[in-house]
Amino acid sequence: MTNRSQFPVPGSQFRAFSPARVWTLATATVTQLVRMKILVFLLVFSAIVVAAGFAFPVMNPEQQLKILKDVSFGALQMFAIVIAIVSTALLLPRDLEDRTLYTILSKPVPRFEYLIGKLLGVLLLIGGGLIVMDAVLSAVLWLRQNMVLAEAIHALEHENSATPENIAAQTAAVAKQGLTWGLHAATLAIFLKSAVVATLALMISCFASSTLFTIVITLCLTIFGHGQQMFRDYFFHGSMSAFGEKIASSLLAIICPDLGLFDIVENIINGIPATMPDLLNMTGMCLVYVVGYMVVAHLLFVEKEL
Amino acid sequence: MPATEATPAVTVENLTKVFKGQFGRKAFVAVRELSFTVQPGEVYGLIGPNGSGKSTTMKVILGLLAPNQGHTQIFGRDSSTVESRQDVGFLPENPYFYKHLTGLETLLFYGRLCGLGGAQLRDRAQEMLNLTGLENAAGRRVGGYSKGMLQRIGLAQALIHEPRLLVLDEPTAGVDPAGSRKIRDLIMAFKDRGITVLVTSHLLEQLQEVCDRIGIMAHGKMVSEGRLDELIAVENQTEIVLEDASPELLARIREMVDTESGKTKLLQMGNPRTTLERLFLKATEDSSDVS
Numbered sequence: 001m002t003n004r005s006q007f008p009v010p011g012s013q014f015r016a017f018s019p020a021r022v023w024t025l026a027t028a029t030v031t032q033l034v035r036m037k038i039l040v041f042l043l044v045f046s047a048i049v050v051a052a053g054f055a056f057p058v059m060n061p062e063q064q065l066k067i068l069k070d071v072s073f074g075a076l077q078m079f080a081i082v083i084a085i086v087s088t089a090l091l092l093p094r095d096l097e098d099r100t101l102y103t104i105l106s107k108p109v110p111r112f113e114y115l116i117g118k119l120l121g122v123l124l125l126i127g128g129g130l131i132v133m134d135a136v137l138s139a140v141l142w143l144r145q146n147m148v149l150a151e152a153i154h155a156l157e158h159e160n161s162a163t164p165e166n167i168a169a170q171t172a173a174v175a176k177q178g179l180t181w182g183l184h185a186a187t188l189a190i191f192l193k194s195a196v197v198a199t200l201a202l203m204i205s206c207f208a209s210s211t212l213f214t215i216v217i218t219l220c221l222t223i224f225g226h227g228q229q230m231f232r233d234y235f236f237h238g239s240m241s242a243f244g245e246k247i248a249s250s251l252l253a254i255i256c257p258d259l260g261l262f263d264i265v266e267n268i269i270n271g272i273p274a275t276m277p278d279l280l281n282m283t284g285m286c287l288v289y290v291v292g293y294m295v296v297a298h299l300l301f302v303e304k305e306l
Numbered sequence: 307m308p309a310t311e312a313t314p315a316v317t318v319e320n321l322t323k324v325f326k327g328q329f330g331r332k333a334f335v336a337v338r339e340l341s342f343t344v345q346p347g348e349v350y351g352l353i354g355p356n357g358s359g360k361s362t363t364m365k366v367i368l369g370l371l372a373p374n375q376g377h378t379q380i381f382g383r384d385s386s387t388v389e390s391r392q393d394v395g396f397l398p399e400n401p402y403f404y405k406h407l408t409g410l411e412t413l414l415f416y417g418r419l420c421g422l423g424g425a426q427l428r429d430r431a432q433e434m435l436n437l438t439g440l441e442n443a444a445g446r447r448v449g450g451y452s453k454g455m456l457q458r459i460g461l462a463q464a465l466i467h468e469p470r471l472l473v474l475d476e477p478t479a480g481v482d483p484a485g486s487r488k489i490r491d492l493i494m495a496f497k498d499r500g501i502t503v504l505v506t507s508h509l510l511e512q513l514q515e516v517c518d519r520i521g522i523m524a525h526g527k528m529v530s531e532g533r534l535d536e537l538i539a540v541e542n543q544t545e546i547v548l549e550d551a552s553p554e555l556l557a558r559i560r561e562m563v564d565t566e567s568g569k570t571k572l573l574q575m576g577n578p579r580t581t582l583e584r585l586f587l588k589a590t591e592d593s594s595d596v597s
Binding site: 025 | 325369370371372388389391392395396397398399400401402403406407415416421463464
């Protein structure tokens with residue numbers, strides 16, 4: 001065995017917060033999830049995108065591109081939300097059941113660092129997955145966009161109506177449904193929404209008695225969160241004063257995240273771009289939810305008897 | 307409180323831990339008014355039947371559970387503080403680690419959590435693999451390890467940051483006698499290096515070989531505590547072990563005892579028995595030599 005003196009003197013270098021420890025926990029979480037073959041979904045997604053891109057050749061060019069985006073963003077959202085709920089719900093209970101948590105927390109690791117590390121790991125995985133899927137979608141969309149445009153121009157030529165005006169109109173129509181920067185904003189919105197859902201799942205797993213409980217409750221809150229605006233309009237609007245409605249809405253938004261705030265995908269698919277204030281507002285709301293839920297998660301976890 | 311040479315490695319003072327009953331069930335007192343200290347460099351065995359409060363006591367010492375009453379310290383630091391865990395390595399009972407990591411990756415992971423890194427961590431991890439005899443399994447995923455290998459990788463991770471105190475909860479549970487012997491040899495080696503060891507087990511024979519002091523717990527209380535040799539010595543008996551003694555010599559000894567006036571009695575004379583464990587170890591070693 002080595003001489004003890006070559007190692008740092010215990011107690012001399014402890015830091016209350018260490019980004020290196022958080023990063024170690026985050027990367028271990030990513031490795032864990034990757035080796036659980038969770039990213040097989042990426043291959044499935046790629047297959048879906050390619051199939052959707054070439055499956056409807058009889059439709060007009062704009063419809064073909066719109067369907068490709070509809071299907072792809074549907075799969076993208078599904079991936080992000082499912083991974084956010086299931087993988088986060090698995091992490092803490094599994095560490096507790098396997099007693100891995102004991103060996104981690106008996107090292108000089110504060111409990112809040114453990115929570116941040118786990119969440120960061122899930123977000124890195126979702127973020128990485130979304131970037132890959134966004135790239136695949138962009139490539140297929142760009143390819144398909146050029147193909148349908150060429151086919152459309154060819155059709156115009158065949159009909160002897162390939163005037164510059166017609167070609168320009170066709171190009172503009174295809175470009176509107178083709179690859180735009182707005183599509184990446186839609187991917188960002190999906191990431192922000194999944195970050196909120198993952199943090200919610202982590203918070204629930206801090207007091208839940210089982211993984212199943214965490215998944216079911218988070219799923220219910222996620223579904224409800226998407227329809228929160230509708231709920232408010234139906235139950236609050238007109239039944240109370242403006243001030244009362246605001247208070248009730250705020251309370252509801254605290255209990256259950258208003259995920260409708262992040263639903264810009266449909267607009268972007270229909271060619272309505274997201275503005276910078278929209279994106280900043282979404283990012284700000286995401287941060288508020290993530291920080292708020294993490295504070296509550298910490299308060300629950302720090303008191304948890306292991 | 308600043309730690310000094312005289313500061314105990316572990317201080318447990320008036321510790322009581324109650325688990326609240328859920329859904330109307332009665333609360334359960336796992337540990338009640340427990341006090342003991344472990345001095346630096348000694349091997350302290352906490353023994354007792356299942357459910358006697360040993361593991362709960364260890365978890366409180368490690369800050370995994372909060373006491374309802376009393377307090378615990380590690381080298382003078384309140385053990386509820388994260389900082390105190392820099393001095394501790396912990397091996398839980400039946401440990402599991404991330405199955406997707408290899409043995410080496412597991413040690414690197416725990417080393418990084420302790421603030422180690424770079425070449426120093428790699429060297430240290432390799433050293434721990436060699437020490438625990440896992441160098442050939444370093445590249446295998448922990449999910450495929452046997453029970454004994456899991457205990458040994460657990461011991462390696464507990465030692466990765468060179469702690470001054472090792473807390474071992476049932477370190478030989480489920481391990482075969484050869485693996486169990488290896489773990490005991492390691493504990494002896496830690497003691498020689500001045501590492502304090504707090505170990506729990508209900509396998510008394512194993513602890514007898516390694517412990518300086520013993521605390522016996524039952525129903526959450528300390529029922530007996532002291533130096534092992536004092537606790538197990540039978541004060542009014544004397545043991546003489548002879549090798550190659552002739553029958554005549556044995557007869558003379560017997561006669562001398564018989565003629566001795568007073569209360570002296572010969573209680574037993576015959577061939578001493580080896581233990582089943584020693585027999586097992588010898589038999590398995592012999593067979594491996596033959597093969």
